[in-house]
Every structure is written in C-alpha cells, then in structure tokens.
Amino acid sequence: MQALLKHLVDITCQRDHTLLDTSIVSALRELVGASQVRVHELFRYRDELFVRPRAWVRDDQVVSQEEGPDNHGEPITNYPSLVECIKQRKNHTEESGPGGEHVLWLPVWLNDKVNTCLEVINPVPYSGDTLRMIEGILCVYRNYQNILDYSERDSLTGLLNRKTFDEKFSRLLAANVPEATPQDQEERRLQCSPEIGQWLAVVDIDHFKRVNDQFGHLYGDEVLILVANLLRQSFRSQDRVFRFGGEEFVVLLRSTTLDDARKIFDRFRANVEQHEFPQVGRVTVSVGFASISTESPVMILGHADQALYYAKANGRNRVCFYDELVSSGELHSEVSNVTVEFF
Numbered sequence: 001m002q003a004l005l006k007h008l009v010d011i012t013c014q015r016d017h018t019l020l021d022t023s024i025v026s027a028l029r030e031l032v033g034a035s036q037v038r039v040h041e042l043f044r045y046r047d048e049l050f051v052r053p054r055a056w057v058r059d060d061q062v063v064s065q066e067e068g069p070d071n072h073g074e075p076i077t078n079y080p081s082l083v084e085c086i087k088q089r090k091n092h093t094e095e096s097g098p099g100g101e102h103v104l105w106l107p108v109w110l111n112d113k114v115n116t117c118l119e120v121i122n123p124v125p126y127s128g129d130t131l132r133m134i135e136g137i138l139c140v141y142r143n144y145q146n147i148l149d150y151s152e153r154d155s156l157t158g159l160l161n162r163k164t165f166d167e168k169f170s171r172l173l174a175a176n177v178p179e180a181t182p183q184d185q186e187e188r189r190l191q192c193s194p195e196i197g198q199w200l201a202v203v204d205i206d207h208f209k210r211v212n213d214q215f216g217h218l219y220g221d222e223v224l225i226l227v228a229n230l231l232r233q234s235f236r237s238q239d240r241v242f243r244f245g246g247e248e249f250v251v252l253l254r255s256t257t258l259d260d261a262r263k264i265f266d267r268f269r270a271n272v273e274q275h276e277f278p279q280v281g282r283v284t285v286s287v288g289f290a291s292i293s294t295e296s297p298v299m300i301l302g303h304a305d306q307a308l309y310y311a312k313a314n315g316r317n318r319v320c321f322y323d324e325l326v327s328s329g330e331l332h333s334e335v336s337n338v339t340v341e342f343f
C-alpha cells in the first residue's frame with residue numbers, strides 16, 4: 001500500500017509527458033515485479049499505423065526515447081494481439097512471449113482513440129489483484145496525460161504551445177551537442193554539407209490580416225485550424241509543430257539532410273498553396289529555416305526569423321534557408337533587430 005501511494009504521488013507530481021512516462025514505467029516495474037515495462041506511442045504515417053517505444057527499462061534503469069537516437073517504429077501489424085485488443089475495444093490482452101514470458105498489452109483509451117499503449121512483461125502470470133492494480137494505475141496515468149495535454153497545447157489548433165516549445169527546444173539543444181568548432185560550423189555553412197541535421201523553421205501565413213479584415217475573425221480562426229491540420233499532415237510524428245502565437249508556427253525537423261529539409265518544407269508550402277480554404281479560397285505561407293547548431297536558442301530562432309522576413313520581403317509563398325542567404329550575401333549574419341523576444 002505504501003509503495004503504491006509513493007508511486008501515485010510520484011506520477012501525479014510530474015509536469016511533463018516524458019517524466020510521466022518514466023514514472024509509470026518505474027511504478028509498474030516495482031509494483032508488479034515486471035522484467036520489462038514499455039510505454040509505446042501509436043502514430044499514423046502515410047495511412048499506416050506504427051508503434052514506437054517512448055520509455056522502457058534498460059540495464060535496470062528507466063530510459064526514454066528523448067535520450068536515444070531516432071526510432072522510426074514498427075508497423076502495428078507486427079503486434080497482432082495488440083491490433084486485436086484495440087479492434088475489440090478491450091482494456092488489456094495477455095499473450096505468451098517467445099520465451100514463455102507473460103506479455104500484457106494495455107491500450108490507453110482517450111475519447112475512443114488510442115495514442116499510447118503499455119506493454120508489461122512478467123515471468124509469472126498476472127493475478128486478478130495485479131490486473132486490477134495495473135488498470136487503476138493506468139486510469140491515473142490517462143487522467144494525468146489529459147491534464148498535461150491541456151497545459152501543453154494551444155486551445156484553438158491543438159498544436160503544442162509556445163511554453164512547450166521553450167521547454168522542448170532547450171532539451172533538444174542539450175541533447176544535440178556536436179563536437180564541432182566554430183570553424184567546422186562555418187565550413188559546413190559554406191558547403192551546405194549533406195550531413196544529417198536538425199532544422200528549425202518559422203512559418204507565417206501571408207497577408208493574414210487581409211483574411212480577418214475581409215472575412216472576419218471566425219474565418220481567420222478557421223484558416224489557422226486548417227493550416228495547423230496541414231502542418232500535422234506534412235511532417236512526421238517525430239518532428240514537432242508548435243503554434244508560436246497569432247499566425248506564426250514553428251517546426252522542429254529532426255534527423256534529415258539539408259536537401260530533404262528543403263523539400264519537406266517546400267512540400268508543406270505547396271500543400272497550403274493548393275488547399276481550397278472554405279470561403280477564403282487560396283492562402284499561402286512563407287517559411288524561414290535555419291540549422292539547429294550549438295548556438296543559443298535566441299540565435300537559432302533569430303536566424304530562422306531573418307530568413308522568414310527575407311521570404312516576406314521577396315515575394316512571399318516561398319521557403320528560404322538562412323545559411324544560404326548569408327553565403328550568397330543576401331543576409332548578414334547578425335541577429336536581426338526584428339527578432340521578437342524569446343525566453
């Protein structure tokens with residue numbers, strides 16, 4: 001009882017999804033005596049459902065995906081018991097693992113949808129009491145996920161909000177510590193090297209004031225929601241999309257080459273251009289992006305912002321890359337005065 005209360009206190013004092021995931025892995029491992037507990041996220045990619053672990057036990061420690069390299073996940077069809085459990089809208093299902101271990105799958109149901117599921121592996125079968133305790137802990141976890149979601153997201157578009165960006169971006173920068181000297185970085189910038197990198201883009205709707213003025217704020221809001229949907233559809237689940245404020249969005253694009261980053265941002269720009277917005281018709285966006293280097297968050301955002309202002313001043317409906325504008329002499333490498341205050 002004491003151990004259960006301690007874990008419930010631990011779960012409910014978290015202010016962040018990653019810490020919440022790791023605390024539920026710790027709780028179930030200790031309370032059930034499980035040999036492995038994994039929190040998986042379920043996500044859709046090109047019309048197929050995938051499963052990817054977000055937190056699990058490794059070498060007796062609880063670790064999370066944020067600490068490791070990118071994992072693109074596996075199709076959910078590799079887990080037929082889980083597929084069947086979700087199809088039948090069940091709260092759990094048990095199967096035997098390859099070594100005879102007992103594997104328990106627990107989808108986390110939220111408004112008829114499953115975005116997260118737990119996998120608990122135990123050498124011995126689960127008793128009725130153990131199952132009831134696991135389901136009780138799962139309910140606390142689900143309710144708490146709901147509360148965190150509410151505080152992390154923008155209420156109009158459902159995208160992650162500015163506060164969450166500040167936290168996630170600092171964490172991404174802390175994890176992204178390449179041993180590159182300033183000369184290396186300058187060289188890379190000049191060569192536009194094909195290395196895998198992380199990229200930050202600022203996206204801004206063109207002439208959005210005109211939409212509000214001509215059609216009213218309700219239509220303006222609808223455009224914001226539809227652009228947010230296009231953002232969600234255009235990027236992979238391990239990328240992160242934020243509403244930064246007003247008609248401005250920020251995208252963190254993970255682990256891709258410069259060429260691909262350019263294509264991906266341009267594909268999104270084209271998706272918006274081709275979309276028929278009810279009543280409003282055509283809408284376009286401008287995008288400025290920069291590489292996520294070892295520079296400070298203010299500098300990186302400032303670079304993307306400068307590229308965005310360049311795109312706005314030079315025709316709109318285009319994607320501009322900061323480093324390229326600097327190497328071609330179209331931009332100077334100081335942080336622009338127009339950069340808004342970050343952090």
Ligand SMILES: Nc1nc2c(ncn2[C@@H]2O[C@H](COP(=O)(O)OP(=O)(O)OP(=O)(O)O)[C@@H](O)[C@H]2O)c(=O)[nH]1
Pocket residue numbers: 156204205206207208209210212216217218219220221224245246247312316
């Ligand atoms: N409907 C709606 N409008 C918003 C919201 N937040 C900001 N806006 C409006 O967004 C508009 C932004 O206009 P500007 O910053 O002048 O930029 P713009 O008209 O998009 O022009 P460019 O960025 O130069 O292409 C303003 O009219 C704001 O009132 C919102 O949540 N809903």
